Amino acid sequence: MYLANKKINIVSNNKSVSKETERILKRKLEKSDFIVTENFEPNADLIICIGGDGSFLRTLHKYNFPDIPIIGINTGHLGFFQDLSPRELDEFIFKYKKGDYRIDEISPVEGLICTGNSCNEILGINEIVIKGFKSRTIHLNLSLAEDFLEKFSGDGILISTPTGSTAYNYSLGGSIVDPRLNLLQITPIAPINTIAYRSFTSSIIVPEHATIKIFPEYTYENSVLIVTDGTEHRYNETVEVQVRLSELKIKLLRFKEYNFWNKVKEKFL
Incomplete structure (x- = not known):
């Protein structure tokens, strides 16, 4: 050739x-x-x-x-x-x-961020991160499709592709994943695990067709910080974030x- x-x-x-x-x-x-x-x-x-x-x-x-x-x-x-x-x-x-x-x-990871009046799509090669603005503690209700998983409290959660498993995910203690596997990894960022708050403290692996749904709870403000491959986006009045593997x-x-x-x-x- x-x-x-x-x-x-x-x-x-x-x-x-x-x-x-x-x-x-x-x-x-x-x-x-x-x-x-x-x-x-x-x-x-x-x-x-x-x-x-x-x-x-x-x-x-x-x-x-x-x-x-x-x-x-x-x-x-x-x-x-x-x-x-x-x-x-x-x-x-x-x-x-x-x-x-x-x-x-x-496959990149795909996020759909829905506010009160619109939805915005983002893509990441490595990961999508959902955090509180100004590094405040954030409370997130996590579901896999319609099955409730947990109410997370801490700095945020990171959802990584196998390709991104060696990046920010790895520094948080997440697992390195062979890129020949199609899956997503949910890794907590500084989870709070006390009598008042109970959160997973290790990564969760979900299959390629899973849809991860995140519903923020607000205490001081009504915005979340979404970080994709290191680039920050602030969304006000976010009511739901859906994350899945992209077909791209x-x-x-x-x-x-x-x-x-x-x-x-x-x-x-």
């Missing part, structure tokens, strides 16, 4: 090492007969994101979770999403031209030797 003359979008953050990597990569791709677009092309064949994990997530959000395979080059710190380093550009081009790769699909698929370009658990050991152990 020979993939020359294919369009490639390159997206980079503003760090000098990223811009230099972008310049070198563009020259190498064009020398190999690829077309590197000046502006983001929704009909391109590949997105290459240069930066760290934050840049990778911002790229997907900025371009509305495009139906184009994406791969990352790490010029940041952890680089869990990024599969390449700047020194692997030639190897990447060689393998890509031969078609020596696979496409892994992951994000396509990650992987080399055939990619192994999730090897990456976990490399980055965390």
Whole structure:
């Protein structure tokens, strides 16, 4: 399989090492007969994101979770999403031209935030977090579909995808989940567990078709803070939040030797 003359979008953050990597990569791709677009092309064949994990997530959000395979080059710190380093550009081009790769699909998490007069949809690759505004204790009634689960009290709850299980979820003590599993993980953030308030203190795993419903109770104000992949949104008079796995698929370009658990050991152990 020979993939020359294919369009490639390159997206980079503003760090000098990223811009230099972008310049070198563009020259190498064009020398190999690829077309590197000046502006983001929704009909391109590949997105290459240069930066760290934050840049990778911002790229997907900025371009509305495009139906184009994406791969990352790490010029940041952890680089869990990024599969390449700047020194692997030639190897990447060689393998890509031969078609020596696979496409892994992951599902974002989808939230529907309903206020008194409207509903707003949000998506997250890693997670959706429901918190109290100004870090106040929040009280949330949780249900799985129509089955009441608990009245949570604490700083908030995080609902993560398997892909996001190694991010904020992991720092809260949640489980690392193999991304080949389709499920959602509910992880409490500083739960209160006393005579007055009883909350789960560990993660809850729910199946892929589950709908998680959250009904806030208000004491001091009538707003909640929704955080998706690190970006905050404040919604006033929120009456219900529904969270489920999205039917949308994000396509990650992987080399055939990619192994999730090897990456976990490399980055965390």
